[in-house]
Amino acid sequence: MKRAKASLFKKIVFPILLVMLFQAVLLYGTTILGGAVTQLEANAYDIFSEKVQGRKNDLQSEMLQRWSKIQEMLTGLQEDTESLLAERGGTLEELMADPDLSRRLLAEYTDELIYTLRKNSVTGVFVVLNAPVGEKYPGIYLRDTDPESNPSGYSDLQALCAPPAITQKLNVALDASWTSAFVFEGGEEEACNRFFFRPLRAAQQYPGMDAEDLAYWSPPFYLGNNRDYAGNQVIAYSVPLIGADGTVYGVAGVDISSDYLMKKLPGKELNSENKAGYLLGMTTDENTAEMTYRELLANGAALRGMIGDGEEVTVTAAAGASGFYRIAAGSGAGDSEVVACVREMRLYSSNTPFEGERWAVLGVVQKNDLLAFSSSFRLLLFAALVLSSVVGVIGIVFVARRATKRISVLAANLRSADPRQPIRLAGVGVAEIDQLSEAIVSLSSQVADNAQKMSRILDMAGIEIGVFEQDEEGPGFYYTDKLPGMLGIRPGEKFDRDILHRRLSALPCQAEQGEQNRYLFTLNAEDGVHWVRLQTVARGASTLGVLSDVTKEISEKQKLEHERDYDLLTGLFNRRAFQSRIEQMLTRPGEVGTAVLVMMDLDNLKYVNDTYGHDFGDGYIRAAARALRRSTPDKSLAARLSGDEFVAFLYGYESVDAAREACRGIEKELRRSILALPDGSRLPVRASAGLAFYPKDAAEYTPLLQYADFAMYQVKHTDKGQFTEFNIAAYNRDAYLLQCREELNLLIEKERLDYQFQPIVDAVNGGVFGYEALMRPATENIHSPAQLLELARSQSKLSQIERLTMFRALECAVAQGVVATGSRIFINSIPNQVLSDPDLARMEERFGCYLDRLVIELTEEERMDPEKTAKKQAFARKWGASLALDDFGVGYSGEGILVDLAPQFVKIDISLVQGIERDEDRQALLSNLVLYCKKRRIRLIGEGVETFAEMEYLIRAGVDYLQGYYLCRPAHTPPEGLPCKKEILEIRSRM
Incomplete structure (x- = not known):
């Protein structure tokens, strides 16, 4: 009997357990191996990262777009300084050396400081003058404890540092630690002193750099290292004050208190249970795998326990989500791993003194807390499976023990059941067995229903x-x-x-x-x-x-990889992908062999865009790309670098000649390509290209691209539509035309043109008749007017130089007092360039009282554009100004140009003047010119006078005015008296 009972139990229980086990494994495998938990963890990382990124963006926007927008204040301080200098006279150094003047200057600053404090919603504003008296630096430091509100008057302000006279005038409250001047104890590297000394020293170290590029964000500090001095820590944004003469005379800026900054980093938003927090840090480490951040600010109730009590936090790159790092956990973190999401802020521009100090917002949380939901999900799933299995086993055991009859029929039914479907058992006519069958069927349905529910959940989730x-x-x-x-x-x-x-x-x-x-x-x-x-x-x-x-x-993934590496318009490689692949190839010179880099710039693209619209301009670009793909061999790479620039790298050749022949194929295919235009015309695709050969010209990518670019630049500005090879001799001669493009833009943008003035002397009485304004480029690599004009001509920017010439020459003449003498001002006009009507109106508005003394110097090249020459003649007549024909005697076509231009002055070129007292041919030319000009009341000016003999001959020949080194050299401020006056009068007395 016992043996039969045991056999019954086995035959009922084991098949059902097998079904339950399969369904449990199926359920668990579907969920876990299907990636549901992994996706939940990835979502947790993404959500946390988005919160940190959003907070970083908000804080960076506040720091760069609101708090540090103090250019208006700096301009106002500069104007106050210049106004005081103009009133008192002297230099900035003299002003700084006078304590009374320094205090007066600070009093002038107060309105600008308080206005900026209100406008920028900062907690403090300051200015410190670099005029120490002993160990004390004069300055003003005002605080606003609640920048969100702006009551009338100054009741909410406190003075931390200011002269007594200023605090009394403003009637502001004094801080408990108020001082009348700044005392920077502990040296320049002391944390509380950096806000002043760092930008001050940077401005002294990098003269000529813009003040905003020398600005400095200081780490949190207590002013004067005294915790009671400022209430709580602040970060400061400070900018050096630089005078017009380059003198660094102080520092000005704003501060934001740590309490105010804490509100911008609400740690509770990272975790509803307040188990995470924000850390504001700063690092100079360049190794992104492991970085040490100096703690600037920490917010979040649990943060201190997670990161410890040190002033530095070291983060190590963690496997998994991008931007997450491991942190050595503090004592309050227990055994849980602590992770940080690091998002760096860009507070400094590139190539500035402080760009190495990188600030970052770190969201810190224990990994267990970050992944709490996915862990709970896994645990609940496992518990549900275990519980359902336990319930199922209990039910099976209970039903099996009640089975007493017709076991063979029930066992046969169970063996024939499909475990993938809910079990169905036919009744056997015995109440006990039928009840057992019904219980088994019911239990199987519940298990199948649970599995179907999970399947439906996965279907709803789209998995x-x-x-x-x-x-x-x-x-x-x-x-x-x-x-x-x-x-x-x-x-x-x-x-x-x-x-x-x-x-x-x-x-x-x-x-x-x-x-x-x-x-x-x-x-x-x-x-x-x-x-x-x-x-x-x-x-x-x-x-x-x-x-x-x-x-x-x-x-x-494939779409992202394609967008990362390919240009969307043409399907060619983009700049980054092209450079990466070329640099990899050049590490295997045996595979590359002889190669050629082809740099191409499309001709006529601007014409197509302007005439037919950008859609046809894009079609023009695509047509060029198709031609490039068709004509390049298998061993080649092609890319679009920018709007109209393409580049191709052809490799694997045995000689330069073979590579050159492949380039001819590209050129031919381009010439065969046609773009159909909406007006029915057909426009050929044209490109100018430069070729640089590997390894003949260069063995690295960067110089190879630079040489091909130079060759393309040459053909673009000489013979468009051709393919030209790189020439090292031309590069050594003309590379500055390419390399100085940005310097030219900076010269125009910053108006970096200076002028010296050379007197033009009356040949009758020896007095100064006028001054010629001589251009002097104030840049590092553009050394002469000739270089500047050649560079501007190559970049099609002569019109901008013409405008800059006219305005800057008159500005310098006014500033140096040259026009105050009533003398004429001779200014060289650039041939075939003329001021626009708005520029002419501005000239009349700014210099209207001087324009009748203006003499505009023209050359024979003006004949190339009679319309622009006529415009110059027109506004010269309108102003009462004069025209002068410059460099007469060098290749001009005689008297014809004098008739066309009708100048009031003719300047005899130095080539005709030099040695004229010994050369009869020069004397004959001069005699005819004097005779011609006297009849037409044109006054003659002899240029380039370098000897007494030349001066004497010109005077005796009847020249009206003289100019040259013998009389006076050019200078920013010409001397008042000229030694040559006495000699001229003596020559006249002997005539």
């Missing part, structure tokens, strides 16, 4: 997952409903273990790097290509496989 289990030693094979469809098996078609293996074997497959038993399959379906990922796990004699549809993931 495509199929699962199968196969017995390696038997015929057992189980699978979920979605599995066949994911492999391209249509509904109703047969599907079994053999079909699964044949289907997987026929599909293109690749093992995923870094993963075991994980494979990626490619399917060609009617709606396009699909990708599925197979993950297999061995469980004893059975294998569990999970198939997930990763089409969206792979497509997005």
Whole structure:
């Protein structure tokens, strides 16, 4: 009897346990191996990262767009300083040396400081003068404890530092630690002193750099290292004060208190239970794998326990989410790993003194707290499976022990049941067995229903997952409903273990790097290509496989890779991808052989854009790209660098001649390419190109590109539409035309033109008749007017130089007092360039009282554009100004140009003047010119007079005015008296 009872229990319980085990494994595998938990963890990282990024953006915007916008204040301080200098006379150094004047200057500053304090919503504003008296520096430091409110008057302000007279005038409260002047104890590197000394020393070290590029964000500090001095710590944004003469005479700026800054970093937003916090840090480390941040500010109740009590926090790159780092946990963190999401701020521009100090916002949290939801989900899933299994086992045991009759029938029914479907047992006519059958059916339905619920949850979440289990030693094979469809098996078609293996074997497959038993399959379906990922796990004699549809993931990855490396308009490589591949290739010179880099710039693109619109301009670019693809051989790379610039690298040739011949193929294909235009015309594609050969011209990418660019630049400005090879001699001669493009832009933008003045002397009485304004470029690499004009001509910016010449020459003449003498001002006009009507109106507004003394010097090149010459003649007549024909005697066509221009003055070129007292040919030319000009009341000016003999001959020949080194050299401020006056009068007395 006992033996039969035991046999009954086994035959009932084991099949049902097997079904439950399969369904539990199926449920767990579908959820865990399908990536649901991994996705939850990734979401947790992403949400945390987005919060930190958003907070970083907000704080960076406040610091750069509101708090540090003090240019208006700096301008006002500069104007106050210049006004006091103009009133008192002297220099900035003299002003700084006088304590009374320094205090008066501070009094002038107060309105600008208080206005900025209100406008920028900062907690403090200051100015410190670099005029120490002993150890004390005069200055003003005002604080606003509540910048969000602005009551009338100054009741909410406190003075931390200011002269007594100023505090009495403003009637502001004095801080408990108020002082009348700044005392910087502890040296320049003391934390509380850096806000003053760092920008001050930077301005002294880098003269000529803009003040805003020398600005400095200081770490938090207590003013004077006294915690009671300022209430709480502040960070300061300070900018050096630089006079017009380059003197660094102080520092001005604003501060933001740590309490005020804390409000911008609410740690509770990172974790609803306040288990995370924000850290504001600063580092100079360049190794991004491990960085040490100096703690500037920390917010969050749990933060101190997580990071410890040190002043520095070291972060180490962590595997997983991008931008997350590990932190050595503090004593309050327990055994949990602490991670930080690091988002660096850009507070400084490139190539500035403090760009190495990088500030960052760090969101800090324990990893357990960050991943709490995914861990809870995993635990609840496991608990649910265990609980349901326990309930199922209890039910099975209970039902099995009540089975007493007709066991064979019930066992047969159970053996024939399909474990993938809810079990169905037919009644056997015995109440006890039927009740047992009903309990088994009910329990099986509940288990299947639970599995279906999980499947529905996955369907609602849009997760495509199929699962199968196969017995390696038997015929057992189980699978979920979605599995066949994911492999391209249509509904109703047969599907079994053999079909699964044949289907997987026929599909293109690749093992995923870094993963075991994980494979990626490619399917060609009617709606396009699909990708599925197979993950297999061995469980004893059975294998569990999970198939997930990763089409969206792979497509997005491929799209991102394509957008990263390819130009969207042409499909060619972009600049970054092209450079990366070339630099990799050049590490294998044997594979490259002889190569050529072709740098191309499309001609006529601006014409197409302006005439037919940018859509046809894009078509012009695409036509060029197609021609480039058709004409480049297999061993080549092509890219679009910018709007109209293309580059190609052709390699693997045995000689330069072979590479050159391949370039001719590109040139021919371009010439055959045509763009159809909307008006029915057909525009050929044209490009100017420069060639640089590897390794003949250069063996590295950067110089190779630079040389090809130079060759293209030459042909672009000489003979458009040609392919030209790089020439080292031309490069050594003209490289500055390419290299100084930015310097030219800076010269124009900053108006860096200076002028010296050379007297033009009356040949009758020896007095000064006028001054010629001589251009002097104030830049490092552009040394002469000739270089400047050649560079401007190559960049089509002569019109801007003409405008700058007219305004700057008159500005310098007024500033140096040259026009105050009533003398004429001779200014060289650039040929075929003329001021616009708005510029002429501005000239009349600014210099109207001086324009009748202006003499505009023209050359023969003015004949090239009679319309512009006529405009110059017109506004000269309007102003009562005069015209002068410059450099007469050098290649001019005689008296014809004198008739065309009708000048009031003719300047005889130095080539005609030099040695004229010994040269009869020069004397004859001069005699004819004097005779011609006297009849027409044109006054003659002899240029380049360098000897007494030349001066004497010109006077005796009847020249009206003289100019040259013998009389006086050019200078910013010409001397009042000229030694040559006495000699001229003596010559006149002997005539």
